[in-house]
Amino acid sequence: VPGWNSVAIFGVGLIGGSIGLALRQRSLCPSVVGIGRDMRRLEAALERGAITRATTDVGQAVGDADVVVVCTPVRRVANHVLLVAAASRPDTLITDVGSTKLRIVAEIESCLPADRLFVGSHPLAGSDKSGVEFASSRLFQDRTVVITPTDRSGPEAVRRITEFWSALDAVPVTMPPESHDRALAQTSHLPHIVAAALAAGTPPEFLHLVASGWLDTTRVAAADGDLWTQILLENRENMLAAIRGYEGQLTGFARALESGDAEALQQLLNAGKQRRDAVGS
């Protein structure tokens, strides 16, 4: 079993808090330092046991960290990684958990000194909830974590980041940042638009008639609007392609309904069912 003397978490919300809880409850690390702007919110993380020390001073927090995980909103990730790199040891492994990777990783790598160890990550966990109060030591259990090395990432850094996520019982998968962003546009980002559009288009006077179908289909519309605005804009080109593809699917449904074509309609529904059944609950 691997272990670390000190891990620093920059941004202790749902994901950062869950990393801290997972490290602490598995006794993988005696010192988990939480970094943030708001001392009161860090104190909530301390009380939950997600971190063992809280600070608003990045330099003070990361000086002796073996691993630093940047869990701040995607708009700030690159700056925060560079701040951490400037204050940490050369052998400190730095990663982030941003939901988009291409621009973030490119921006970081264009500024990062060659001797620093950074590899991007994206744990596929969490969805409509945010805040350390929803954190869980089991959030990553059996969940895929995408690790996005580039030509500049050394094999040692990739090995260490894989080991880190494996220790939290996640399932690491490796792919280039651009492949990540193209796939996640469809599997994670598009659902937020699909759900928000359905929820927003439902007249308030119909809301007492919703049941599990509407509730499931719109669930991620409850996610934080500011965070998701950042993610969608970061992945703008892929999102536009994903929306166009999705509109094409909808057009198929509309045409089948217009012409009263039961066979075509059932084929479209069955194509969705087949894809959905392939995944499980």
Place this chain on the structure above:
Amino acid sequence: VPGWNSVAIFGVGLIGGSIGLALRQRSLCPSVVGIGRDMRRLEAALERGAITRATTDVGQAVGDADVVVVCTPVRRVANHVLLVAAASRPDTLITDVGSTKLRIVAEIESCLPADRLFVGSHPLAGSDKSGVEFASSRLFQDRTVVITPTDRSGPEAVRRITEFWSALDAVPVTMPPESHDRALAQTSHLPHIVAAALAAGTPPEFLHLVASGWLDTTRVAAADGDLWTQILLENRENMLAAIRGYEGQLTGFARALESGDAEALQQLLNAGKQRRDAVGS
């Protein structure tokens, strides 16, 4: 507490089976007769305790029924209600549980003798599962059941159907069939198209990267394709209007992304969040 000597259920799947279980486990009815075409499937309902007697003969089943609930697929509901009416007593209350109401109720009322008691129902329960093996005596607990009387429905029939669903712990709501179909197009039927389009448009090679957002948003795509083809075609005009409205919402997202307008994007996401948060989990 009300009670019935005999209730007949025509079509003992998820909904019919749950009605039977709810009646039996609340000791509301000593005799619950299941009617179907396939004796083997009826025997599964008998084994589950959802019915006390099984038959493929409608006439034999409904002769002494106080209430008959027709739970067959929407394409067959009107015919089955008329079959039941021909074989039952004038004071037998007949209802159905079809997901659409306007055409079904109109077809039934255009043929039904004036002295017969029929009022349409639609319990807002169940979604992607079907079959008596998923039936539950608590399926209707605190769930809305829409009751759709017309000018031809007597107040006594409406009172009796309201009492029936209340006894199963459902929450009856009354509205005209056309209002039901317009509202449910948005709150129940559109989610099936939205979910199926998202699932069908996700390339198989991306399926290992889905997480809770995609899983929630596509869940109802697993529903039975044949049943939903019938429902969508029955509610065709309302569905086309709902899809057009939904496409308008999507266009708003695409425009905000194209122009990189963070404020507009966040407003669209927040509109969805506000509507979703108004309902609860």
